[in-house]
């Protein structure tokens with residue numbers, strides 16, 4: 001048996017394998033004289049460790065009760081994404097090489113999710129149905145405990161948060177292959193919600209089907225964007241299949257589940273939810289395919305030292321030559337690094353634009369505050385859409 005297999009099955013993709021190997025090796029063989037451990041005894045020990053973990057969780061829940069009372073006194077919200085981020089980062093560092101990193105994240109994600117639910121009922125709207133990539137992003141951000149509200153459109157997610165039906169929402173705003181999600185940017189510009197946090201999820205498209213081999217597939221269902229991201233794969237591997245468009249990848253998986261010669265392009269999460277097996281994984285044409293999602297809400301994020309600020313403005317006089325260049329110069333003058341710019345139609349007058357800017361730093365950071373104050377005097381309708389912690393992996397890519 002490959003000694004690294006258990007670690008791989010546990011989802012260890014990068015570094016911790018070596019030290020985990022050292023825990024599980026050397027394996028006993030008839031030649032090496034390594035004693036065979038007693039399985040029943042090992043399981044007894046596991047049971048007693050599990051009891052201790054549970055006792056510790058109960059103790060943690062008691063402390064969270066105190067946190068809840070402290071927060072109620074000050075009016076602070078139950079969920080604190082900055083605290084969660086710091087807590088998870090600390091634990092990942094502490095656990096490095098001792099336990100698989102994705103498992104540390106998953107375990108503590110759910111502990112936090114459960115502890116938030118002990119304090120308040122958290123409602124989260126996302127672009128549904130269940131099994132979409134937005135659903136996966138929402139679960140990565142909030143875990144299993146919140147009450148999830150499926151919305152059929154991105155506008156629906158924003159409306160849910162604006163009207164207080166949901167405390168938070170999760171929407172995609174940018175894809176590394178397809179670019180900006182215009183509907184989400186426009187809804188942010190419309191107002192009433194702030195960006196609270198960002199998350200970059202690698203999008204690994206799967207081919208899901210009840211058939212056992214590719215040659216049996218007659219129809220491939222999916223959302224046009226997912227199909228476009230797997231165009232070459234389809235041409236090379238499924239030239240015989242008819243393409244059927246669906247409103248979402250999750251709905252595609254549902255369709256494929258009911259079609260004896262059908263397959264869908266979607267997430268493994270959709271397959272899990274709808275009971276359709278994954279036939280092939282990672283079939284997107286460009287290996288690095290990622291979507292940036294944002295958590296939206298009404299409250300504001302505190303500075304963490306590694307933040308991003310998104311704001312919008314309209315150039316006061318768009319006929320003035322060099323106006324945009326001079327306006328953006330204000331950022332450089334204040335030592336602020338701009339990471340993204342795009343424009344959307346202002347919708348109040350033809351050929352007038354709202355510029356959407358991302359910069360590094362929090363609006364309370366001295367340089368960002370100074371830049372925003374200087375911009376205020378130059379532009380129209382300067383609006384900060386949020387200052388929020390930067391997703392660490394977004395910087396490496």
Ligand SMILES: O=C(O)C(=O)C[C@]1(C(=O)O)C=C[C@@H](O)C=C1
Nearest residue numbers: 067078079080083084112115116
């Ligand atoms: O520290 C807090 O503010 C808590 O509410 C506790 C706790 C936790 O369980 O550790 C729970 C919810 C928050 O989102 C962050 C952390």
